[in-house]
Amino acid sequence: MAPPQERDYIGLSPAAAAAAATELRLGLPGTEEAEGGEEAAGVPLTLELLPKGSAKRGFTDAIVGGSAGQLLDAAARGKAAAAEEDEEEEEEKKKAQAPAAKAQVVGWPPIRSYRKNTMAMSLPAPKIKDDVEAKQTPTQGCLYVKVSMDGAPYLRKVDLKVYNNYKELSLALEKMFSSFTVGLGKSNGKSGREGLADCRLTDLKNGTELVLTYEDKDGDWMLVGDVPWQMFTDSCRRLRIMKGSDAVGLGKYR
Amino acid sequence: MGRGGSRAAPAAAMPPWHALPDEVWEHAFSFLPAASDRGAAAGACRSWLRAERRSRRRLSVANCYAASPQDAVERFPAVRAAEVKGKPHFADFGLVPPAWGAAAAPWVAAAADGWPLLEELSFKRMVVTDECLEMIAASFRNFQVLRLVSCEGFSTAGLAAIAAGCRNLRELDLQENEIEDCSIHWLSLFPESFTSLVTLNFSCLEGDVNINVLERLVTRCRNLKTLKLNNSIPLDKLASLLHKAPQIVELGTGRFSADYHPNLFEKLEAAFAGDGLAVSVSHLHKFHLNIETVNFQVMDLIEDHGLAVVASSCNKLQELRVFPSDPFDAAGQVSLTERGLVDVSASCPMLESVLYFCRRMTNEALIAIAKNRPNFTCFRLCIIEPHTPDYITHQPLDAGFSAIVESCKGLTRLSVSGLLTDHVFKSIGAHADRLEMLSIAFAGNSDLGLHYILSGCKSLKKLEIRDCPFGDKPLLANAAKLETMRSLWMSSCSLTLGACRQLARKMPRLSVEVMNDPERACPLDSLADETLIDKLYVYRTIAGPRSDTPACVQIV
Numbered sequence: 001m002a003p004p005q006e007r008d009y010i011g012l013s014p015a016a017a018a019a020a021a022t023e024l025r026l027g028l029p030g031t032e033e034a035e036g037g038e039e040a041a042g043v044p045l046t047l048e049l050l051p052k053g054s055a056k057r058g059f060t061d062a063i064v065g066g067s068a069g070q071l072l073d074a075a076a077r078g079k080a081a082a083a084e085e086d087e088e089e090e091e092e093k094k095k096a097q098a099p100a101a102k103a104q105v106v107g108w109p110p111i112r113s114y115r116k117n118t119m120a121m122s123l124p125a126p127k128i129k130d131d132v133e134a135k136q137t138p139t140q141g142c143l144y145v146k147v148s149m150d151g152a153p154y155l156r157k158v159d160l161k162v163y164n165n166y167k168e169l170s171l172a173l174e175k176m177f178s179s180f181t182v183g184l185g186k187s188n189g190k191s192g193r194e195g196l197a198d199c200r201l202t203d204l205k206n207g208t209e210l211v212l213t214y215e216d217k218d219g220d221w222m223l224v225g226d227v228p229w230q231m232f233t234d235s236c237r238r239l240r241i242m243k244g245s246d247a248v249g250l251g252k253y254r
Numbered sequence: 255m256g257r258g259g260s261r262a263a264p265a266a267a268m269p270p271w272h273a274l275p276d277e278v279w280e281h282a283f284s285f286l287p288a289a290s291d292r293g294a295a296a297g298a299c300r301s302w303l304r305a306e307r308r309s310r311r312r313l314s315v316a317n318c319y320a321a322s323p324q325d326a327v328e329r330f331p332a333v334r335a336a337e338v339k340g341k342p343h344f345a346d347f348g349l350v351p352p353a354w355g356a357a358a359a360p361w362v363a364a365a366a367d368g369w370p371l372l373e374e375l376s377f378k379r380m381v382v383t384d385e386c387l388e389m390i391a392a393s394f395r396n397f398q399v400l401r402l403v404s405c406e407g408f409s410t411a412g413l414a415a416i417a418a419g420c421r422n423l424r425e426l427d428l429q430e431n432e433i434e435d436c437s438i439h440w441l442s443l444f445p446e447s448f449t450s451l452v453t454l455n456f457s458c459l460e461g462d463v464n465i466n467v468l469e470r471l472v473t474r475c476r477n478l479k480t481l482k483l484n485n486s487i488p489l490d491k492l493a494s495l496l497h498k499a500p501q502i503v504e505l506g507t508g509r510f511s512a513d514y515h516p517n518l519f520e521k522l523e524a525a526f527a528g529d530g531l532a533v534s535v536s537h538l539h540k541f542h543l544n545i546e547t548v549n550f551q552v553m554d555l556i557e558d559h560g561l562a563v564v565a566s567s568c569n570k571l572q573e574l575r576v577f578p579s580d581p582f583d584a585a586g587q588v589s590l591t592e593r594g595l596v597d598v599s600a601s602c603p604m605l606e607s608v609l610y611f612c613r614r615m616t617n618e619a620l621i622a623i624a625k626n627r628p629n630f631t632c633f634r635l636c637i638i639e640p641h642t643p644d645y646i647t648h649q650p651l652d653a654g655f656s657a658i659v660e661s662c663k664g665l666t667r668l669s670v671s672g673l674l675t676d677h678v679f680k681s682i683g684a685h686a687d688r689l690e691m692l693s694i695a696f697a698g699n700s701d702l703g704l705h706y707i708l709s710g711c712k713s714l715k716k717l718e719i720r721d722c723p724f725g726d727k728p729l730l731a732n733a734a735k736l737e738t739m740r741s742l743w744m745s746s747c748s749l750t751l752g753a754c755r756q757l758a759r760k761m762p763r764l765s766v767e768v769m770n771d772p773e774r775a776c777p778l779d780s781l782a783d784e785t786l787i788d789k790l791y792v793y794r795t796i797a798g799p800r801s802d803t804p805a806c807v808q809i810v
Contacts (some may be wrong), residue, residue, distance in 0.1 A: 070439070107347030109581045109611060109638050109696070110669075112404075112430065154353065157432070176352075198618055 143233065149177050149210075149241035158245050160233045173212065175242065209244035259539060279305035289314055315339065316740055319765065322797040327368030335374035335399070336365065342743045343693075343793055344718055345379055346404065349745055349789070351769055353804040354773035358382040358596040360404070366393035374399035381405065387412030391419025400452075401426040405627045409434035410461065411806025417443040425453040441586030442467045451475040455482035457506055465495070472499040475682070551575040552589035554611065559592030563628035567600035573607040574598055577757055577776075578638060581611075594620035595635075599626040604729040607632040615644040615672055620654025624661035633658055634669035640696035643673040649672055656681035657688070662706045669693040676703040683710025707790065708732035718743040726753035733760050749790055750808075757792070760810040766810040767791040778808045 009250040025139045109244070156176050163169045216235040224239070259393035275291055286292050296306040310330045314337045315321065317601055321584070340356025358380045362603075366374050372394045374379055381754055382405045390397060395420050397420045402408075407714075410433065416426065417440050444451075451471070456463070463486050472495065481502050487495070496502065550564060554576055577589060592615045599605060599622075606629050615637050651672040659682050661667060670678065682692070684705035690713050698704070705728035707717065717739065725748040736742055751768065757767040768778060769789035799809045 105640075107344065107349045107719075108640070109578065110344075110347045110693075110695075111581055111611075111638055113579065146432075222612050247492070 051170055072210060097110040145214075145236055145238045147173065147241070148177070150246070158239070160236060166232075167230050169224075170212070173239075175239070210241050211244045211246075212239065214239045259671065276301065276305040276308070280309035283309055287312075308499070311335060313337070314698050317793050317795075318361065318802050319357055319562055319797060320740070323364030324368075325362045325797065329331075331368065333369050334371060334502075334779045336361075336372065337374075337378070337401075339378040340380035342741060343379075343716070344720065344743055344745070349720065351804065351806045354769075354807060355800065355802050355804070357802065358386050358407075362386045362389050362393075364676075366390075370394065371396060373397060376401035376403070377405050377587065379402040379405065381407040382412075382444075383407045384412035384415070386410055388419075391415045394420075396422055398422050399427075401425065401427040401429075402431050403427075403429040404431060406432040407603050408460070409436045410440045411436045414438050414440035417441065418445070421448065422450055423448075424450055426451070427453055427455045428458055429455065431458050433459055433530045435459070437461065439464060440468065440789055441471060444471055446474070449474050449476065452477050453480040454478065455480065455506065457482045459484045459486075462734055465491050468752075469495055469498055472502070472757065476501055476503055476779045480506075481503040483772075501798065507556040509641070514590050535619040549573045549575075551577075553577050554588045555579050556594075556596040557589045558591055562597045563591075565597040571598070571602040572604050574602075574605060575609040576611060578611040581638060594624050595619070596626075599623040599668045604629075606630055609636075610632045611636045611638060613638050614642065615651060616644045616646050616652040617649065618644075618646075618655075620651065621657040622653075624657035628661045629664065630658070630662040631664050631750055632667040633662065633665060634667065635671055636692070637670065637672040640671070641673045642671075647715040650678070652678040652681070656685075659686040664688055667691045670697060670760045671695060673697075676697050676706065679703040679706040683707050686710070687712050689696040689713060692718070692723055694719045696721045698722045698724060704728035705731065708735045714738075715740045717741075719745070719747060721746040721749055726750055729753055730756055730760075733757055733764075736792055737761060737763055739794070741791065744789050745789040747790075749787050750783060751778065751781055751787050754787060754790060754810045755783065763794055764797070766790050767803070767806045767807055768810055771806070778810065 006237060041123055053115045090223075105203050119237070120178070144157045145160055147156045147158055158172060158176070163172065213221050214232070215238050221240070271349075274802075275728075279302055283292060283295060285297060285631075289312070292306050293662065296303045297553065299459055307329050309332055311333060311741070313326060313330050313333045313334045315326060316339050318338050318340045326336075332488075338358070339359050340358075341350055341354060344350060345354070352458065354739065361377075362375075365375070366389055370393070373396055374392060382402060387408055392415075400416060400420075408431075412744050413433070416423070446465075448471075452475075454471075463484065465487060468483075468487070468794050472481065476795070478499065481499075481504070483492075483506060485507075487507075492505075496505065508670060513544045521523070543677070546571055550568065552560075552575070556564070556576065564574075576590065576594070590612055594611065595608070595610050595612070595695060599608075604640060605627055608630065609632075612635075621770070629767055638653075644654070650677055651670075655670050655674065659668070667684070668686065670682075670690055670693070676699050679698060679702070680688070689711050692707065692711065694707075694717075701724060703722065704719070704724035707714070707734055708728055714735075720743075722744075724744065729744075729749065730753055754766050754768055767790070768787050770778075770789070771788065803809060
């Protein structure tokens, strides 16, 4: 039996725990049946996704769709909860992939991330039914770019397709490099330069301001936030977090 | 070795064997290259222990935390070639927290100190910094082979140090590393006088490489046999490169960019027709087959019909890997199914290693494959959708995988997938006697599954499990087994903190690492025994608990 605080421990807030318990269980509906023994043993019947932080969706989200309600383990869950989740799902499918709704299990299928990017780059252009679709849906599944931070010993990689805007990217980077004491700086609230302000980070250790920059298709280093998000993801080759003082002179010359 | 030469009197009775000088044993042991044989010899008696360890030339440390670098250097002072491996395999798929550990620096430092004659160094899944590479270049005057596999933490600046400093370098083999591009033209730092290269592999490098510098390097290294390039070299330049360097016998052309043209490939082929050059191309869907092909790595765009062609032409094929072109495309537009694998297994008698991603499978196909190829040593099948049953009978794939382990008696590595119950683990536990590495994901129904594995599988060294309903009982019941294994990884299963604590208390020679979500780095001490843990990594060690764990990893 799983007391609530265990849910907390594995990264769910109590509120999310209820919703998360109705998370899609992986697998096609009707595949495994409840076997009495397992229930009695108090072990979860089949594995559930253990969401990490934000509730990640089941892998079969895209295809199982309406059958999401047929969860076997949801003994105590009412139809209401299931229906609510169906609605949520529909909504999320319509949005461009938000990080919380990405139909992906961490580390599955077991392919190296660099290989994923390779395959994305080496495929011939996919057959697109019509132009409208082409504009709305991303052409490939993921877009990994390297992120380096001055002074940090390791490089990281992020999948730009997972984020919708600069703020989400900024937050994610803050988390990623949190062990190097980076904190999100205060946004100056300049509405016109919203993108740019979101990307000010602060090295909390010595108070120096850090700036997020990227290398574009032409090999130029630009400040992140200058161009619309979509344009940014199309042209960004890699990211670098550098000291504010080093970023003098960077900017757009368009 | 005592007084040589013949004596007039009949030679004194041979000294009893255990009094023979060490040099005799060292010479004898030089005929035992296999580490396991040497290890067995070392266990026989003190003099053999002494002779063996003092003459050991090759050392492989399969888990960098199983022993300390100082221990290794002290125990084996004559090592010339060392290999050290770090992170658990699932780190490849992002399951291991960043900053987990596996720093190469302590090993490089200890080696610099204790093995000045070191010639070969190989790191796998470790964090190698530019400082490490600089130290390597500076510390070993006869350094010859550097192999880095799946490592990270270094840049082209480190490679520059190697190029500039290692006068006798024969092999620079970089496989699947994450290398930061510092825009340093590291290739041009090999001095003009440098000609010793035999193998150069920089396929994982993402930056550009100057083709002229490469040409000059390749032409002056007359012993260069293997050259594996990255995708910065356009195919049409390759032909001219090869003309200048006819000594190359193995060429890797790296990844193909999206604007690949089939006729360029023909041009390449024409450039060295008849030379017996083996070209390995990755990620090509329009493939060119060479009947000598031994390793074939391709995307599923090859489809079943393509594999049928491979099956009929490449009867020397030993290893096949088929990757999914679009892993997240649930619709599965590509027609790659169990048929492809069945065909290849039927027609390639030397096939012994398979990595196959597909979307559907049947027990019947697996049984046929098992019957066709009892000589498999490595069988890794990944059915992309978890819990996928036999698509015709809708049954679990227990029967199919059971057939594999029953038929392939020499199987040393297995990855299972699809819908599987505890039954398949019973078969694996009972039949897979030579199995050393087992990967399980989204399988099993109860503790029994894990128990079958841990109580069977006589040769098991590495077990990695994710998202299975396995709990505390089989782990604790088979605690002793864990000391016979190198390591165990379990994530997203049903383990409690209490069981981990119990395991750690019971087995002092195991290191029990528990990892929790970095966003909730609360100290484990404050949590109750019933708390479920997310990730567990257990390994045997003589070095005691390591001291370089990040905040999200705690040793129980």
